[in-house]
Amino acid sequence: MPLIDLTLRPNRSLDRRHARWLIIGVGGVFLLGGLRFLVVGAWPVIPFMVIDVALLWWALRASYRSGRAYEAVRLDEVSLTVRKVSHMGRERRFRLEPYWAKAQLERLSTDENRLSVASRGVSVTVGQCLSPAEREAVHAVIVDGLARWRQSPSTSLIV
Template identity: 50%
Template sequence: MVLDLTLTPNRSLSRDHARWLVLAVGGVFLLGSIRFLVLGLWPVIPFMIADVALLAWALRSNFKSGGGHERLVLADDALTLTRVSALGEAWVERLEPWYTRVQIEETPLGDAHLFLAAHGRRLLVGHFLSAPERRAVGAVISDALARYRDGSSPNTSAMA
Protein backbone atom coordinates (compact mmCIF):
# COMPACT_ATOMS: atom_id res chain seq x y z
CA MET A 1 0.00 0.00 0.00
CA VAL A 2 1.57 3.22 -1.18
CA LEU A 3 -1.02 5.64 0.23
CA ASP A 4 -3.76 5.42 2.83
CA LEU A 5 -5.11 8.88 3.61
CA THR A 6 -8.27 9.77 5.52
CA LEU A 7 -9.58 13.33 5.23
CA THR A 8 -12.02 14.61 7.85
CA PRO A 9 -13.68 18.02 8.27
CA ASN A 10 -12.16 20.42 10.76
CA ARG A 11 -14.06 21.09 13.96
CA SER A 12 -13.22 23.95 16.30
CA LEU A 13 -14.93 22.45 19.35
CA SER A 14 -14.98 18.96 20.74
CA ARG A 15 -18.31 17.54 21.88
CA ASP A 16 -17.39 18.08 25.53
CA HIS A 17 -16.44 21.70 24.95
CA ALA A 18 -19.64 22.30 22.99
CA ARG A 19 -21.63 20.85 25.89
CA TRP A 20 -19.81 23.16 28.30
CA LEU A 21 -20.50 26.12 26.02
CA VAL A 22 -24.25 25.40 25.96
CA LEU A 23 -24.27 24.98 29.74
CA ALA A 24 -22.36 28.24 30.26
CA VAL A 25 -24.67 30.21 27.96
CA GLY A 26 -27.66 28.58 29.65
CA GLY A 27 -26.29 29.56 33.08
CA VAL A 28 -25.77 33.18 32.05
CA PHE A 29 -29.26 33.29 30.54
CA LEU A 30 -30.69 31.74 33.72
CA LEU A 31 -29.18 34.54 35.79
CA GLY A 32 -30.50 37.10 33.30
CA SER A 33 -33.95 35.53 33.30
CA ILE A 34 -34.13 35.74 37.11
CA ARG A 35 -33.39 39.45 36.87
CA PHE A 36 -36.00 39.91 34.11
CA LEU A 37 -38.52 37.98 36.21
CA VAL A 38 -37.88 40.25 39.23
CA LEU A 39 -38.29 43.34 37.04
CA GLY A 40 -41.55 41.99 35.64
CA LEU A 41 -40.20 41.42 32.15
CA TRP A 42 -41.14 37.74 32.07
CA PRO A 43 -42.05 37.70 28.32
CA VAL A 44 -38.30 37.83 27.54
CA ILE A 45 -37.64 34.48 29.24
CA PRO A 46 -39.12 32.20 26.51
CA PHE A 47 -36.91 33.90 23.93
CA MET A 48 -33.84 33.25 26.08
CA ILE A 49 -34.82 29.58 26.37
CA ALA A 50 -35.29 29.47 22.59
CA ASP A 51 -31.81 30.98 22.11
CA VAL A 52 -30.18 28.26 24.21
CA ALA A 53 -32.19 25.54 22.46
CA LEU A 54 -31.20 26.90 19.02
CA LEU A 55 -27.54 27.05 20.05
CA ALA A 56 -27.68 23.42 21.21
CA TRP A 57 -29.42 22.38 17.97
CA ALA A 58 -26.89 24.24 15.81
CA LEU A 59 -23.92 22.64 17.54
CA ARG A 60 -25.53 19.20 17.34
CA SER A 61 -26.18 19.66 13.60
CA ASN A 62 -22.60 20.82 13.14
CA PHE A 63 -21.26 17.65 14.74
CA LYS A 64 -23.60 15.45 12.72
CA SER A 65 -22.45 17.02 9.46
CA GLY A 66 -18.84 16.46 10.50
CA GLY A 67 -19.32 12.70 10.50
CA GLY A 68 -18.52 12.47 6.81
CA HIS A 69 -15.03 11.81 5.54
CA GLU A 70 -13.03 10.85 2.47
CA ARG A 71 -10.47 8.05 2.24
CA LEU A 72 -7.86 7.73 -0.48
CA VAL A 73 -6.12 4.37 -0.88
CA LEU A 74 -3.44 3.69 -3.46
CA ALA A 75 -2.85 -0.05 -3.47
CA ASP A 76 -2.54 -2.83 -6.01
CA ASP A 77 -3.60 -1.36 -9.35
CA ALA A 78 -6.14 1.24 -8.23
CA LEU A 79 -6.45 4.60 -6.58
CA THR A 80 -9.69 4.33 -4.62
CA LEU A 81 -11.57 7.36 -3.34
CA THR A 82 -14.26 6.46 -0.81
CA ARG A 83 -16.62 9.22 0.26
CA VAL A 84 -18.74 8.65 3.35
CA SER A 85 -21.54 11.14 3.98
CA ALA A 86 -22.60 12.33 7.41
CA LEU A 87 -25.48 9.84 7.20
CA GLY A 88 -23.09 6.94 6.56
CA GLU A 89 -23.75 6.51 2.83
CA ALA A 90 -20.59 5.54 0.96
CA TRP A 91 -19.58 6.23 -2.65
CA VAL A 92 -16.54 4.52 -4.11
CA GLU A 93 -14.64 5.81 -7.14
CA ARG A 94 -11.74 3.87 -8.65
CA LEU A 95 -9.09 5.48 -10.81
CA GLU A 96 -6.18 4.00 -12.73
CA PRO A 97 -3.06 5.36 -10.96
CA TRP A 98 -0.94 5.38 -14.13
CA TYR A 99 -3.22 7.95 -15.76
CA THR A 100 -4.37 9.88 -12.71
CA ARG A 101 -3.12 13.43 -12.35
CA VAL A 102 -3.49 15.80 -9.42
CA GLN A 103 -4.86 19.19 -10.42
CA ILE A 104 -4.99 22.16 -8.10
CA GLU A 105 -7.03 25.06 -9.44
CA GLU A 106 -6.31 28.39 -7.84
CA THR A 107 -9.15 30.90 -7.69
CA PRO A 108 -8.69 34.68 -7.89
CA LEU A 109 -9.65 34.99 -4.22
CA GLY A 110 -6.81 32.72 -3.07
CA ASP A 111 -8.82 29.54 -2.65
CA ALA A 112 -7.68 26.25 -4.15
CA HIS A 113 -9.68 23.28 -5.43
CA LEU A 114 -8.12 19.83 -5.54
CA PHE A 115 -9.09 17.42 -8.32
CA LEU A 116 -8.03 13.94 -9.35
CA ALA A 117 -8.28 13.64 -13.13
CA ALA A 118 -8.08 10.52 -15.28
CA HIS A 119 -9.65 9.50 -18.60
CA GLY A 120 -11.80 12.61 -18.84
CA ARG A 121 -13.16 12.32 -15.29
CA ARG A 122 -12.45 14.83 -12.56
CA LEU A 123 -13.14 14.13 -8.92
CA LEU A 124 -13.19 16.91 -6.35
CA VAL A 125 -11.26 15.91 -3.23
CA GLY A 126 -11.32 17.49 0.21
CA HIS A 127 -13.92 20.19 -0.44
CA PHE A 128 -14.29 20.61 3.35
CA LEU A 129 -10.57 21.39 3.87
CA SER A 130 -8.94 24.81 3.83
CA ALA A 131 -6.93 25.92 0.80
CA PRO A 132 -3.49 25.31 2.41
CA GLU A 133 -4.63 21.85 3.51
CA ARG A 134 -5.82 21.04 -0.03
CA ARG A 135 -2.45 22.08 -1.44
CA ALA A 136 -0.64 19.89 1.11
CA VAL A 137 -2.92 16.91 0.40
CA GLY A 138 -2.37 17.42 -3.33
CA ALA A 139 1.40 17.27 -2.80
CA VAL A 140 1.08 14.07 -0.73
CA ILE A 141 -1.07 12.41 -3.42
CA SER A 142 1.31 13.52 -6.20
CA ASP A 143 4.28 12.07 -4.31
CA ALA A 144 2.46 8.79 -3.73
CA LEU A 145 1.51 8.53 -7.41
CA ALA A 146 5.12 9.25 -8.42
CA ARG A 147 6.40 6.53 -6.05
CA TYR A 148 3.80 4.13 -7.44
CA ARG A 149 4.83 4.82 -11.03
CA ASP A 150 8.54 4.45 -10.21
CA GLY A 151 8.08 1.16 -8.40
CA SER A 152 5.84 -0.80 -10.75
CA SER A 153 5.08 -1.32 -14.39
CA PRO A 154 1.65 -0.91 -15.97
CA ASN A 155 -0.63 -3.92 -15.88
CA THR A 156 -1.06 -5.05 -19.48
CA SER A 157 -2.81 -8.34 -18.78
CA ALA A 158 -6.20 -6.86 -19.66
CA MET A 159 -5.03 -5.45 -23.01
CA ALA A 160 -5.45 -8.63 -25.05
Protein backbone atom coordinates (compact mmCIF):
# COMPACT_ATOMS: atom_id res chain seq x y z
CA MET A 1 0.00 0.00 0.00
CA PRO A 2 1.58 3.31 -1.04
CA LEU A 3 2.18 6.08 1.48
CA ILE A 4 1.62 8.71 -1.22
CA ASP A 5 -0.41 8.29 -4.40
CA LEU A 6 -1.10 11.68 -6.02
CA THR A 7 -2.27 12.53 -9.50
CA LEU A 8 -1.75 16.20 -10.39
CA ARG A 9 -3.77 17.59 -13.29
CA PRO A 10 -3.97 21.12 -14.75
CA ASN A 11 -6.93 23.20 -13.64
CA ARG A 12 -9.63 23.95 -16.19
CA SER A 13 -12.05 26.71 -15.28
CA LEU A 14 -14.60 25.78 -17.94
CA ASP A 15 -15.80 22.22 -18.47
CA ARG A 16 -16.57 20.88 -21.96
CA ARG A 17 -20.35 21.24 -21.66
CA HIS A 18 -20.08 24.91 -20.71
CA ALA A 19 -17.48 25.51 -23.42
CA ARG A 20 -19.96 24.17 -25.96
CA TRP A 21 -22.61 26.60 -24.64
CA LEU A 22 -20.08 29.45 -24.79
CA ILE A 23 -19.33 28.76 -28.46
CA ILE A 24 -23.05 28.47 -29.27
CA GLY A 25 -23.73 31.76 -27.43
CA VAL A 26 -20.93 33.66 -29.12
CA GLY A 27 -21.96 32.20 -32.48
CA GLY A 28 -25.56 33.29 -31.88
CA VAL A 29 -24.56 36.85 -30.98
CA PHE A 30 -22.30 36.99 -34.03
CA LEU A 31 -25.11 35.63 -36.21
CA LEU A 32 -27.42 38.44 -35.08
CA GLY A 33 -24.65 40.99 -35.57
CA GLY A 34 -23.84 39.50 -38.96
CA LEU A 35 -27.46 39.87 -40.06
CA ARG A 36 -27.33 43.52 -39.08
CA PHE A 37 -24.10 44.01 -41.03
CA LEU A 38 -25.68 42.24 -44.01
CA VAL A 39 -28.71 44.58 -43.94
CA VAL A 40 -26.49 47.67 -43.64
CA GLY A 41 -24.35 46.48 -46.56
CA ALA A 42 -21.19 45.70 -44.61
CA TRP A 43 -21.22 42.01 -45.55
CA PRO A 44 -17.37 41.65 -45.69
CA VAL A 45 -17.40 41.67 -41.86
CA ILE A 46 -19.30 38.34 -41.71
CA PRO A 47 -16.39 36.05 -42.74
CA PHE A 48 -14.25 37.59 -39.99
CA MET A 49 -16.98 36.85 -37.45
CA VAL A 50 -17.07 33.23 -38.61
CA ILE A 51 -13.29 33.07 -38.32
CA ASP A 52 -13.53 34.47 -34.76
CA VAL A 53 -15.95 31.73 -33.68
CA ALA A 54 -13.79 29.06 -35.36
CA LEU A 55 -10.68 30.39 -33.58
CA LEU A 56 -12.51 30.36 -30.23
CA TRP A 57 -13.52 26.73 -30.83
CA TRP A 58 -9.94 25.84 -31.82
CA ALA A 59 -8.44 27.56 -28.75
CA LEU A 60 -10.80 25.80 -26.35
CA ARG A 61 -10.13 22.47 -28.04
CA ALA A 62 -6.36 23.01 -27.72
CA SER A 63 -6.80 23.96 -24.08
CA TYR A 64 -8.71 20.77 -23.30
CA ARG A 65 -6.20 18.68 -25.23
CA SER A 66 -3.35 20.12 -23.14
CA GLY A 67 -5.42 19.34 -20.04
CA ARG A 68 -4.91 15.62 -20.63
CA ALA A 69 -1.37 15.95 -19.29
CA TYR A 70 -0.78 14.89 -15.70
CA GLU A 71 1.86 14.04 -13.13
CA ALA A 72 1.70 11.08 -10.77
CA VAL A 73 3.69 11.02 -7.53
CA ARG A 74 3.83 7.69 -5.72
CA LEU A 75 5.77 6.68 -2.63
CA ASP A 76 5.79 3.00 -1.73
CA GLU A 77 8.13 0.73 0.28
CA VAL A 78 10.76 0.68 -2.46
CA SER A 79 10.88 4.05 -4.21
CA LEU A 80 9.49 7.51 -4.79
CA THR A 81 8.28 7.58 -8.39
CA VAL A 82 7.35 10.69 -10.37
CA ARG A 83 5.62 10.05 -13.70
CA LYS A 84 5.09 12.94 -16.11
CA VAL A 85 2.65 12.18 -18.93
CA SER A 86 2.30 14.78 -21.70
CA HIS A 87 -0.98 15.60 -23.40
CA MET A 88 0.10 13.35 -26.28
CA GLY A 89 0.69 10.39 -23.96
CA ARG A 90 4.48 10.60 -23.88
CA GLU A 91 5.70 9.45 -20.48
CA ARG A 92 8.82 10.25 -18.48
CA ARG A 93 9.43 8.33 -15.28
CA PHE A 94 11.80 9.30 -12.47
CA ARG A 95 12.63 6.85 -9.67
CA LEU A 96 14.11 8.40 -6.56
CA GLU A 97 15.46 6.72 -3.47
CA PRO A 98 13.12 7.78 -0.64
CA TYR A 99 15.73 7.63 2.10
CA TRP A 100 17.69 10.43 0.44
CA ALA A 101 14.73 12.25 -1.12
CA LYS A 102 13.88 15.78 -0.09
CA ALA A 103 10.96 17.95 -1.17
CA GLN A 104 11.96 21.57 -1.76
CA LEU A 105 9.58 24.52 -2.11
CA GLU A 106 11.49 27.44 -3.59
CA ARG A 107 9.96 30.92 -3.25
CA LEU A 108 10.43 32.77 -6.55
CA SER A 109 8.48 35.89 -5.55
CA THR A 110 5.77 36.85 -3.08
CA ASP A 111 3.09 34.99 -5.02
CA GLU A 112 5.05 32.37 -6.99
CA ASN A 113 6.93 29.22 -6.01
CA ARG A 114 8.47 26.08 -7.46
CA LEU A 115 8.19 22.56 -6.02
CA SER A 116 10.84 19.95 -6.69
CA VAL A 117 11.85 16.59 -5.30
CA ALA A 118 15.57 15.79 -5.18
CA SER A 119 17.53 12.67 -4.34
CA ARG A 120 21.23 11.98 -4.89
CA GLY A 121 21.80 14.69 -7.48
CA VAL A 122 18.56 14.11 -9.39
CA SER A 123 15.99 16.89 -9.10
CA VAL A 124 12.48 16.69 -10.56
CA THR A 125 10.11 19.66 -10.75
CA VAL A 126 6.62 18.68 -9.61
CA GLY A 127 3.26 20.41 -9.94
CA GLN A 128 4.05 23.05 -12.54
CA CYS A 129 0.39 22.98 -13.58
CA LEU A 130 -0.81 23.82 -10.05
CA SER A 131 -1.37 27.12 -8.31
CA PRO A 132 1.18 28.24 -5.68
CA ALA A 133 -1.22 27.34 -2.83
CA GLU A 134 -1.77 23.87 -4.31
CA ARG A 135 2.00 23.37 -4.64
CA GLU A 136 2.37 24.24 -0.94
CA ALA A 137 -0.25 21.62 -0.04
CA VAL A 138 1.45 18.98 -2.23
CA HIS A 139 4.79 19.89 -0.63
CA ALA A 140 3.32 19.25 2.83
CA VAL A 141 1.92 15.88 1.69
CA ILE A 142 5.27 14.78 0.22
CA VAL A 143 7.25 15.91 3.29
CA ASP A 144 4.82 14.08 5.57
CA GLY A 145 4.92 10.94 3.43
CA LEU A 146 8.72 10.87 3.37
CA ALA A 147 8.83 11.34 7.16
CA ARG A 148 6.37 8.45 7.65
CA TRP A 149 8.40 6.31 5.22
CA ARG A 150 11.59 6.90 7.22
CA GLN A 151 9.83 6.00 10.47
CA SER A 152 8.08 2.86 9.22
CA PRO A 153 9.40 -0.46 10.62
CA SER A 154 9.95 -2.00 7.18
CA THR A 155 12.39 0.76 6.19
CA SER A 156 14.23 0.99 9.51
CA LEU A 157 15.95 -2.29 8.62
CA ILE A 158 17.42 -0.67 5.52
CA VAL A 159 19.32 1.93 7.54
